[in-house]
Every structure is written in C-alpha cells, then in structure tokens.
Amino acid sequence: MAQLWGGRFEDKINEGVWFFNASIGFDLELIYHDIEGSLAHAKMLAKQAIISEQEGEELAKALNGIIDDLMEGALLPDVHIDEDVHGFVERILVERIGETGKKLHTGRSRNDQVALDMRLYVREEADEISSGLYQLLKTLYQLMQAHLETYMPGFTHLQKAQPVTLAHHLGAYFEMFKRDLSRVFDMQNRMNYCPLGSGALAGTTYPLDRAFVARELDFTAPTANSMDSVSDRDYLIEFMSDLSLIMMHLSRFAEEIILWNSDEYRFVTISDGFSTGSSIMPQKKNPDVAELVRGKTGRVYGGLMQLLTVMKSLPLAYNKDMQEDKETVFNAVDTVLDCLVLFRQMLEEMEFHKERMASSAKSGFTNATDLADYLVKKGMAFRDAHEVTGRIVLKCIGKHCAIDDLSLEELRSFNDLFAEDVFDAISLKTCVEARNTYGGPSPEAMKKVLSEYAEYLRLKNYFFFF
Numbered sequence: 001m002a003q004l005w006g007g008r009f010e011d012k013i014n015e016g017v018w019f020f021n022a023s024i025g026f027d028l029e030l031i032y033h034d035i036e037g038s039l040a041h042a043k044m045l046a047k048q049a050i051i052s053e054q055e056g057e058e059l060a061k062a063l064n065g066i067i068d069d070l071m072e073g074a075l076l077p078d079v080h081i082d083e084d085v086h087g088f089v090e091r092i093l094v095e096r097i098g099e100t101g102k103k104l105h106t107g108r109s110r111n112d113q114v115a116l117d118m119r120l121y122v123r124e125e126a127d128e129i130s131s132g133l134y135q136l137l138k139t140l141y142q143l144m145q146a147h148l149e150t151y152m153p154g155f156t157h158l159q160k161a162q163p164v165t166l167a168h169h170l171g172a173y174f175e176m177f178k179r180d181l182s183r184v185f186d187m188q189n190r191m192n193y194c195p196l197g198s199g200a201l202a203g204t205t206y207p208l209d210r211a212f213v214a215r216e217l218d219f220t221a222p223t224a225n226s227m228d229s230v231s232d233r234d235y236l237i238e239f240m241s242d243l244s245l246i247m248m249h250l251s252r253f254a255e256e257i258i259l260w261n262s263d264e265y266r267f268v269t270i271s272d273g274f275s276t277g278s279s280i281m282p283q284k285k286n287p288d289v290a291e292l293v294r295g296k297t298g299r300v301y302g303g304l305m306q307l308l309t310v311m312k313s314l315p316l317a318y319n320k321d322m323q324e325d326k327e328t329v330f331n332a333v334d335t336v337l338d339c340l341v342l343f344r345q346m347l348e349e350m351e352f353h354k355e356r357m358a359s360s361a362k363s364g365f366t367n368a369t370d371l372a373d374y375l376v377k378k379g380m381a382f383r384d385a386h387e388v389t390g391r392i393v394l395k396c397i398g399k400h401c402a403i404d405d406l407s408l409e410e411l412r413s414f415n416d417l418f419a420e421d422v423f424d425a426i427s428l429k430t431c432v433e434a435r436n437t438y439g440g441p442s443p444e445a446m447k448k449v450l451s452e453y454a455e456y457l458r459l460k461n462y463f464f465f466f
C-alpha cells in the first residue's frame with residue numbers, strides 16, 4: 001500500500017479502505033493517455049527550466065520505456081501497492097530513475113492529471129464511435145441504393161398506413177445515425193481544452209506554459225478556470241447522452257428487425273451466423289444479436305443517469321465521487337462499439353424478402369388514402385372521399401380482399417366517379433411514385449436525397465482518412 005500521501009499520516013490505512021478507495025482495477029485503461037500527458041508535462045517542465053534539460057530527457061526516456069514494457073505485457077500493477085494508474089506509473093519511474101522520477105509531479109496534481117486522462121480517452125474513443133457510425137451509414141447507403149423500388153408498408157401505431165420503400169424506411173435510420181455522428185463531433189469540439197496546469201484546484205505557483213502543453217496534446221487551448229477544469233465532467237455526460245441516443249436508435253432498428261424476422265412478418269431472414277438456437281426447441285432460430293443490442297441500451301442509459309446523479313449537487317472543486325465516472329463510461333463505450341459493428345454486419349448479411357414486403361403492402365389497405373385522393377381529383381370533397389373510401393374498406397374487410405381486388409362494378413356501386421383508370425391510380429407503384437415531394441419515398445425523390453448522402457459520405461470519408 002504505497003501511499004502517494006504518506007507524510008502526514010501516523011497510522012496505516014485500513015485494508016478495506018485501501019481497496020474501497022483504489023481505482024487501479026479500472027483506471028489502468030487510461031495508462032497510455034496518462035503517459036502521453038506526462039511526456040508533454042515533462043517536456044514543458046524542462047522548457048520552462050523547472051527541471052533540467054537532462055532530467056527532462058531522462059523522464060521522457062523512462063516514460064517511453066514504460067510504454068514499451070506495457071506493450072510487451074511485461075509490466076503489471078500490484079493491487080496491494082498501486083492505488084491508481086497515476087501512482088503506478090510514478091512508482092515504476094522512481095524505481096527506474098530514482099530522484100528524477102519524483103520530479104515529474106512538480107506543478108501537477110492527480111486532479112488535473114485524471115481530468116486530462118479522461119479527456120484524452122474520450123477524444124480518442126469518440127473517434128472510434130464516429131467511425132463505427134460512419135461504417136453503418138455506408139452500409140445503409142448501399143442498402144438504400146439497392147432497394148429504391150422495394151415496396152413495403154409504412155406503419156403508424158404498428159398498423160399498416162401507406163406504402164413506402166425499404167430504401168425510404170432505411171433512410172429514416174440514415175438520418176438518425178447522421179445526427180448521432182454530428183453530435184459526437186460537437187461534443188469533441190466543446191471538450192477539446194486542456195486541463196493540465198490547473199493543479200489540485202487553484203493552478204500552481206510554478207511558471208508552467210499551459211498553452212505549450214495544450215498544443216503538444218492537440219487541444220484547441222488550455223481551459224480557462226482551474227476550479228472548473230478539475231471538476232468538470234459535463235463532456236462525459238454529453239458523451240453518455242450521445243451514446244444513449246445511438247443506442248436508442250439502434251434499439252428501435254433492432255426491434256423492427258426482430259419483428260420483420262418473425263414468422264408473422266417474414267420481411268427478412270437474419271443469417272445463421274447472426275442467429276442462435278434453442279437448447280430444447282429444435283426448430284428455433286433466434287435473433288439474439290438484435291435482442292442484445294436492444295437490451296444493452298439499458299446499461300448505457302443507466303450510465304447516463306449514474307453520471308448525472310454522481311455530479312448532482314457536488315460542491316467545487318474535485319471530490320472523490322468523481323472517480324465513479326470511469327467504469328460506466330468505459331463500459332458504455334465498449335458496449336456501443338460492439339453494438340455498432342455487430343449490428344452493421346448483421347444488416348450486411350441479412351436477406352430482404354421483396355415479394356413478401358410488397359404483398360404485405362398490398363394487403364393492408366395502404367392505398368386507401370390514394371383511393372380517396374383519386375375521388376378528390378375527380379371532383380369530390382376530401383371529407384366525402386374519406387367516407388366513401390372507408391365504406392369500401394369495410395366491404396373489403398368483409399370479403400377478405402384488397403381494394404384492388406374489387407371489380408369496377410363493385411367500386412361504382414359506391415360512387416360512379418370510379419372509372420377504369422382507378423386501378424392504375426391505386427397500384428403500389430403509382431402510390432409510391434406519386435409521393436414525390438423532397439424527403440418522400442418515391443424513387444425519384446429518394447435519388448435526390450441519395451446523391452446528397454453520397455456527397456456527405458465522401459466528405460466524411462475525407463475527414464476520417466486524411
């Protein structure tokens with residue numbers, strides 16, 4: 001139990017308290033970021049002549065040596081000695097270079113150090129999340145291109161409403177994930193300020209060059225208030241909220257796929273590789289991936305509530321409560337990354353049953369609005385057309401048939417405005433093609449939007465890979 005704060009204490013820490021207090025069990029996740037921050041800090045200390053050039057070089061060499069050993073798996077913390085990742089790195093430094101190792105913490109506190117580490121972590125992981133979203137958007141784009149004329153029912157209240165296309169339905173998710181991506185970017189821009197140099201809470205008396213450290217670590221600038229810097233966890237809450245929205249969108253999509261994959265819908269078949277079986281019922285093939293994505297939404301939402309609650313009413317500045325920010329964020333990031341990848345791969349391998357979707361669109365009176373519109377075009381007021389169409393639907397329900405299955409005579413028995421052209425006017429193809437306003441499902445309208453998406457993906461691709 002190597003205490004970084006031994007001097008003032010006479011007695012040893014209670015063993016239970018040591019483990020209750022320690023964070024090494026989870027903050028090891030931050031070790032590369034911790035060392036990255038230490039390298040910048042050491043370089044700045046030497047530049048400002050707070051330590052000598054030679055000490056600066058010695059520190060950098062030792063820190064890089066620790067990175068090498070970690071990569072080889074040759075260095076592990078000891079839970080009985082190392083309280084947290086910061087103490088672990090410092091202990092190894094001191095073991096390896098003695099007195100110089102003890103100088104690294106000059107003008108620094110674990111409070112600004114951990115604030116920095118978490119920001120570096122979030123900045124990097126947010127890039128991973130964005131790239132997961134981008135890959136998913138690309139897959140959706142390809143599916144949309146392939147299904148511009150795959151007709152299916154659009155639903156409200158989970159009741160068939162009006163015909164749309166699969167491309168249009170998937171396009172709704174494209175919009176959601178596109179917004180998610182822009183939210184993650186916004187969060188990254190807002191949080192990209194460097195807290196190092198804020199000390200425990202009130203800055204330091206050493207002549208630190210905070211702008212230099214900020215530049216070294218690729219931040220926009222140093223943070224402007226040292227008390228806020230060590231106690232701000234807003235960006236984590238924003239990130240968790242971004243992650244929650246991603247999961248909310250994935251869970252809606254997952255739910256639809258579970259429905260579509262059921263025997264009642266049969267719109268899609270999930271591949272064997274993305275399904276699981278039952279230990280008792282030999283016939284079963286279950287959509288577990290989609291169900292788990294739906295289920296894991298709970299833990300990400302839980303994490304958001306956890307952080308909001310941890311931060312509620314906390315007085316300035318740092319409080320140990322904040323140590324509780326880590327596990328939940330790490331867990332949420334890992335969860336969302338897994339979900340994004342597996343969900344996308346599941347989509348890529350999924351079979352879409354076009355015929356079945358089209359026949360489902362045909363059978364649920366999804367063209368009833370169009371029948372009413374037909375009468376309006378022939379001169380009837382919409383309210384009356386609605387009434388006439390409603391009565392026709394009722395008759396079809398009795399006959400177990402679609403509107404299109406009625407003969408012209410049967411239609412004319414409701415109103416003599418009906419003529420031979422009615423069948424073309426209410427065909428699935430006409431119904432979809434007529435919904436031609438920007439943002440609508442007609443292939444023509446969709447092509448316009450798809451060309452905008454292509455440009456969007458091209459620009460984002462440039463952002464990700466250059």
Ligand code: ARG
Nearest residue numbers: 023084110111114318322323
């Ligand atoms: N493990 C701590 C955390 O995650 C590091 C900061 C400790 N600071 C302190 N004053 N005890 O928040």
